[in-house]
Amino acid sequence: MPSLDDFEQTAKEKLPDWIMNYYATGTGEEQTLQENKAAYKRLRFQPRIMCADKHRDISNRVLGYDVNIPIGVAPSALQSGAHPRGEMATAEGAEKCGTVMIMSSWGQVLIEDVAKSAPNGILWMQTYLNKDRRNTQNIVQRAEKAGFKAIVVSVDSPCVGIRKNKGYQGGDQFIKTLKGEVAAKGFVNYQGAVDDIAKARASGDDRLFKYAWDQSLSCPKWEEVEWLKTVTKLPLIMKGIMTVENAKQAVAVGAKAIIVSNHGGRQLDGLPASIEVLPEIADAVKGTGVEVYVDGGIRNGSDVLKALALGAKFVFVGRPALWGLSMDGADGVAEVLRTLEHELKVTMTLCGCSRLSDIDRSLVIHEAKLKCKL
Numbered sequence: 001m002p003s004l005d006d007f008e009q010t011a012k013e014k015l016p017d018w019i020m021n022y023y024a025t026g027t028g029e030e031q032t033l034q035e036n037k038a039a040y041k042r043l044r045f046q047p048r049i050m051c052a053d054k055h056r057d058i059s060n061r062v063l064g065y066d067v068n069i070p071i072g073v074a075p076s077a078l079q080s081g082a083h084p085r086g087e088m089a090t091a092e093g094a095e096k097c098g099t100v101m102i103m104s105s106w107g108q109v110l111i112e113d114v115a116k117s118a119p120n121g122i123l124w125m126q127t128y129l130n131k132d133r134r135n136t137q138n139i140v141q142r143a144e145k146a147g148f149k150a151i152v153v154s155v156d157s158p159c160v161g162i163r164k165n166k167g168y169q170g171g172d173q174f175i176k177t178l179k180g181e182v183a184a185k186g187f188v189n190y191q192g193a194v195d196d197i198a199k200a201r202a203s204g205d206d207r208l209f210k211y212a213w214d215q216s217l218s219c220p221k222w223e224e225v226e227w228l229k230t231v232t233k234l235p236l237i238m239k240g241i242m243t244v245e246n247a248k249q250a251v252a253v254g255a256k257a258i259i260v261s262n263h264g265g266r267q268l269d270g271l272p273a274s275i276e277v278l279p280e281i282a283d284a285v286k287g288t289g290v291e292v293y294v295d296g297g298i299r300n301g302s303d304v305l306k307a308l309a310l311g312a313k314f315v316f317v318g319r320p321a322l323w324g325l326s327m328d329g330a331d332g333v334a335e336v337l338r339t340l341e342h343e344l345k346v347t348m349t350l351c352g353c354s355r356l357s358d359i360d361r362s363l364v365i366h367e368a369k370l371k372c373k374l
């Protein structure tokens, strides 16, 4: 079975450099991007031998929905760069595996078309708290009507992180960087503020790049979440929580779940790896009923098991899904998820776990705590 590194290599060979750069890179010195993966390597297993069963059950429930695997697809923008069917194919891939797909509001396919392409999928809609509330309201209410099951509010992007290398620096450069077919599709889901959108189009920004960019990076405050609750009945999930304090605020404001995430190292460089802050955040919200998920740097089944052991109920992958999408559309996304599923099951058995409830913190130790006898 190929590993996720093989999928990445294939994507690299297949995709034009400028698309690969947009997908793969991070901000600043890319410290957080690299640490997301490196931090998993600093964690080791303490298995329980002679207690695994042949049969492993990794089904789970998230926000009341049954999922076949505890691994879903994180929202990522501009998926037409990876495959002409973009977000529709990703949704189908997740549906095939009986798991969650979060659609980015910066997707290039209509929300309604994604819903139609995966009628039995568990779809969640991501949004920023846009400068003009009409845009957020439009995205959220269309998603609700189309059958999406939850709203994921990304709260880690008051402005765009510093992109020194190859990627993009700001709105203008971003627009220039995106070329051809990907650019042609634009930001189709920005439809709320009709008058301003018409003005943006008239000014030559016909694909709404600059407009959506400017709308999304709006420095929202916590009160904006209170407003959001008044325009939708769907549960709210807050994505981009990296501290205990912010996790408690998310609970207080009524979030039903949080995603511990540093945006895959694409916003504030210098943040810890998400797996490093997961345990304290999971402890802080214990007993509140708020579910805790994590993303960032998960590249194999061992990483998934470590995240579950340290307090996540569910994990998400961002870039790996894009590698699968670029290889083979929906089937490629499903193959990435199945690879992780297979690796998780094998690692569970080797650790002595037969079901997710067997997984707890005692299975994982930080390398700093291993006593060296040399």
Ligand SMILES: Cc1cc2nc3c(=O)[nH]c(=O)nc-3n(C[C@H](O)[C@H](O)[C@H](O)COP(=O)(O)O)c2cc1C
Binding pocket: 022, 023, 024, 036, 074, 075, 076, 077, 104, 105, 106, 126, 154, 239, 261, 262, 263, 264, 265, 266, 295, 296, 297, 298, 316, 317, 318, 319, 320
């Ligand atoms: C190309 C790309 C685009 C992304 N776009 C969004 C987005 O529109 N909204 C969002 O909340 N997160 C976005 N993210 C962050 C992902 O949701 C996720 O947090 C991150 O990719 C997880 O790290 P991983 O790629 O190492 O799995 C994006 C990530 C990538 C790689």
